[in-house]
Amino acid sequence: MYLFKTKNDLNAFLETYKKEGKKIGFVPTMGALHDGHLALVTKARIECDLVVASIFVNPTQFNDPKDFEKYPVTIDQDILKLESAWTDVLFLPSVSEMYPEGINAPHQVYDFGYLETVLEGAYRPGHFQGVGMIVHKLLDLVQPTRLYMGQKDFQQCMIIRKLLEITGIPTELVIVPTKREPNGLAMSSRNTRLSPEEKALSIALYNGLNEIKQNFNQQPISELTMLVSNNLQSIGFQVDYVSIVNGETFEVLDEKIDGKMVGLIAAKIGEIRLIDNMYLN
Numbered sequence: 001m002y003l004f005k006t007k008n009d010l011n012a013f014l015e016t017y018k019k020e021g022k023k024i025g026f027v028p029t030m031g032a033l034h035d036g037h038l039a040l041v042t043k044a045r046i047e048c049d050l051v052v053a054s055i056f057v058n059p060t061q062f063n064d065p066k067d068f069e070k071y072p073v074t075i076d077q078d079i080l081k082l083e084s085a086w087t088d089v090l091f092l093p094s095v096s097e098m099y100p101e102g103i104n105a106p107h108q109v110y111d112f113g114y115l116e117t118v119l120e121g122a123y124r125p126g127h128f129q130g131v132g133m134i135v136h137k138l139l140d141l142v143q144p145t146r147l148y149m150g151q152k153d154f155q156q157c158m159i160i161r162k163l164l165e166i167t168g169i170p171t172e173l174v175i176v177p178t179k180r181e182p183n184g185l186a187m188s189s190r191n192t193r194l195s196p197e198e199k200a201l202s203i204a205l206y207n208g209l210n211e212i213k214q215n216f217n218q219q220p221i222s223e224l225t226m227l228v229s230n231n232l233q234s235i236g237f238q239v240d241y242v243s244i245v246n247g248e249t250f251e252v253l254d255e256k257i258d259g260k261m262v263g264l265i266a267a268k269i270g271e272i273r274l275i276d277n278m279y280l281n
């Protein structure tokens with residue numbers, strides 16, 4: 001695997017692949033890699049000629065400075081994992097490489113509209129602007145044929161779909177299903193910060209989504225979401241939301257619709273905020 005730390009070096013390497021029209025698959029990450037990240041790499045490996053991954057803990061997307069400071073960093077293990085999944089290139093830039101003008105410099109503001117005002121958008125102000133900024137910079141640099149992202153961050157996928165639309169970048173977004181622990185807990189870099197007790201309790205997010213799915217035809221949305229929210233609170237979670245959205249438009253639903261619907265949960269246990277989601281039909 002090639003490792004590049006500067007945009008210039010990565011650019012010089014990618015030039016020939018781009019000229020030859022090779023299919024480049026790109027997997028942006030913040031490191032502390034697990035099998036969920038590797039599922040994206042594996043899909044890119046199958047579908048593309050060249051697989052480029054990046055590891056960059058992007059400061060502009062953290063609305064909580066403590067979360068940024070404590071974000072797990074495991075570069076040596078990450079490199080081994082990426083090599084084991086046959087990644088061709090790792091881009092590992094510094095903050096000044098990605099933000100030469102500083103992280104607080106004026107920047108483009110993206111109009112993500114409604115998507116940025118609900119659920120994660122409402123609970124993490126500024127988060128999606130930071131995500132948009134870094135993904136835009138990385139896409140400009142790598143110019144991938146396909147961009148691989150996880151359904152685990154469903155609203156983020158919708159934001160990136162909108163970013164591609166706004167910018168006209170001709171990259172195809174591929175959304176990869178959520179990889180889970182054997183008990184159902186969605187894999188996440190933040191899980192490493194859970195105590196064994198918190199980790200055991202965190203299965204409740206997946207169980208809650210399953211419960212909504214199983215009772216979806218029998219009960220109204222408000223009852224289903226309230227029940228799961230109350231269950232989570234009763235075992236010690238601070239619940240940000242339990243919601244059901246239109247799987248296409250991301251509109252938060254009070255009533256069921258004919259199209260695809262997705263259940264989403266965000267809840268905090270101790271210091272750690274977890275999210276999960278599931279298609280309901």
Ligand code: AMP
Nearest residue numbers: 029030031036149150152153178179187
């Ligand atoms: P992160 O390093 O958390 O920014 O995640 C990098 C990419 O991996 C994003 O597209 C995530 O949605 C995806 N990802 C994170 N966790 C999982 C998971 N459990 N299953 C599938 N994809 C995931």
